Amino acid sequence: MSILRAEAVSRCFGAFPALRGIDLEVGLGQRLGIVGESGAGKTTLIKLLAGLDQPDSGQVWFDQKIVSGRPERDLGFLRSSLQIVFQDPRSSLNPRMRVGSIITEPLRSKRVRRELNDIDQRQRLGEVLKMVDLPADSADRYPHEFSGGQRQRIAIARALAPKPQVLIADEPVSSLDVSVRAQVINLLADLVEREGLTLLFVSHDLMVVRHLCDSVIVMRAGEIVERGQSAEVFEHPQTDYTKALWAAVPRIRV
Amino acid sequence: MTLLEVEGLSVRFGRRRRRAIEDVSFAIEPSQRLGLIGESGSGKTVTALALMGLLPQNAAVGGEIRVNAVSVRDLDEHSYSRLRGDAMSMVFQEPMTALDPTMRVGRQVAEALLLHSRHQAGSSRKSVMAMLERVGLDEVGRIADSYPHQLSGGQRQRVCIAMALINSPDLVICDEPTTALDVTVQAKVLQVLNEVLGAEGAACLFISHDLAVVSQVCDQVIVMLDGRIVEAGTVAGVFSHPEHPYTKGLVATARLDQMPPGERLPTVPDFYRGQL
Incomplete structure (x- = not known):
């Protein structure tokens, strides 16, 4: 059964067509990679799926409920069950808030609380900090006191706080050192498995997607040019574009 | 003659003298490509800035840096700035902040040229266009007349490479030059960098946390950890048989x-x- 569905979704910015008639279905528990170059429409697509932007035409459904066109006050169900981790934790975490209050902020939203039957904030904070392997005393500190990898763990903890079904990660390891990248990928893989999450993972790095995702869509100029099982797409890419993306991944050459 | 010799280089910051790098020694021969790897905070960028004489006032530098057997530690700011952009130049991580947002990029490349040669402003345009072509840019006229924000990330970084190479430097320091780019653009920029470095016979100190990228550009590599060099050798040797844990x-x-x-x-x- 699909949990997220987009039908003929298009979005223009001025005269520029960022998305052209995208059809997509994401099944419960699926780990979908979304790959493509800068400007291919990856981020525009996930914004529409997350109800953070509206399509010019087409429809988005979450769990059989229409998302597109709804006012924010009716999107409580989506805000609690779909969460995003952004690329750069330096800009996605408020530098003037303590980590504890950053992580529990989604739980203080009136609409999310309604969905979660007034979850105990402090208890949930402890739980998610443990889930992302951060010490309990992190809650009293500020984001600048943490390294890049730790900050991304904070962003992941915040996303997990409202117990979402779907986690969208938009280039979550692109601003990290290669060595830190491995730790965050391991963490994401564990969490997806343990919490039974559906994962949408946006990246320009196909090697990371191959590792983490069971299926993949390849985007170019606002369209999906290839889709299928990760193993299939990466071992037998059908389009030259996918082949070029795959070839561009740097590998150690000795 | 060895192009760059660094001996016992140390940098400390501030009144507390917090150690950034300690006892760093290495050498680069003419047209050699040396990779400098390590994680964030290991001292890679501080090393590069020390070589370029671009550290802030509160940095205390010790040790010796010689370029073509001449110590640059004794140079005054005026002599140092004649060296920068001429004998040695630098490509930074983020091309958007490295370029002046209020100046057309053609003029910025020309500026690097005019500051270091007797070129007349008129004839410099031709050299600038030729250099922009050599870094693989199309429609160089349009590019030269563009402001940085009108270009893509890959185009901006090529402009920075053009600027770094236009005076045929002996040494180009590249500090994470492709980290801000996506993989396909990164592949193209690395290819361009390889080509122009080869054609100019320039040496390169290539800083990156990405070992795969380093392996595509460099033949030698040094590994930094907490401000010190913990391993050095050929790329093939270090990457296939690393010794330090x-x-x-x-x-x-x-x-x-x-x-x-x-x-x-x-x-x-x-x-x-x-x-x-």
Whole structure:
């Protein structure tokens, strides 16, 4: 059964067509990679799926409920069950808030609380900090006191706080050192498995997607040019574009 | 003659004299490509800035840096700035902040040229266009007349490479030049960099946390950890038989292509649990 569905979704910015008639279905528990170059429409697509932007035409459904066109006050169900981790934790975490209050902020939203039957904030904070392997005393500190990898763990903890079904990660390891990248990928893989999450993972790095995702869509100029099982797409890419993306991944050459 | 000799270089910051790098020594021969790897905070960029004489006022520098056998530690600011952009130049990580947003990029490249030669402003345009072409840009006229924000990330970084190479430097320092780019653009920029470095016969100090990228540009590599060099050798040697546990960790994490999908990835702390 699909949990997220987009039908003929298009979005223009001025005269520029960022998305052209995208059809997509994401099944419960699926780990979908979304790959493509800068400007291919990856981020525009996930914004529409997350109800953070509206399509010019087409429809988005979450769990059989229409998302597109709804006012924010009716999107409580989506805000609690779909969460995003952004690329750069330096800009996605408020530098003037303590980590504890950053992580529990989604739980203080009136609409999310309604969905979660007034979850105990402090208890949930402890739980998610443990889930992302951060010490309990992190809650009293500020984001600048943490390294890049730790900050991304904070962003992941915040996303997990409202117990979402779907986690969208938009280039979550692109601003990290290669060595830190491995730790965050391991963490994401564990969490997806343990919490039974559906994962949408946006990246320009196909090697990371191959590792983490069971299926993949390849985007170019606002369209999906290839889709299928990760193993299939990466071992037998059908389009030259996918082949070029795959070839561009740097590998150690000795 | 050795192009660059660094001996016992140390940098400390502020009144507390916090150590950034300590006892760093290495050498670069003419047209040699040396990779400098390590994680964020290991001292890679501080090393580069020390070589370029671009450290802030509160930095206390010790040790020796010689370029073509001449010590640059004794140079005054005026002589140093004649060296920068001429004998040695630098490509920074973020081309958007490295370029002046209020100046057309053609003029910025020309500025580097005019500051260091007797070129007349008129004839410089031709050299600028030729250089922009050599870094693989199309429609160089339009590019030269554009402001940085009108170009893509890859185009901006090519402009920075053009600027760094227009005076045929002996040494180009590249500090994470492709980290801000996506993989396809990165591949093209690396190819361009390889071509122009080769054509100019310029040496390169290439700083990156990405071992795969380093292996495509460099033949020698040094590994930095907490401000010190912990391993040095050929790229082939160090990457296939790393000795220091920290290097072993770095190499293992960079081998994502050899991991079966879904399996737990090795991390640096699996190999090295020092002050990480």
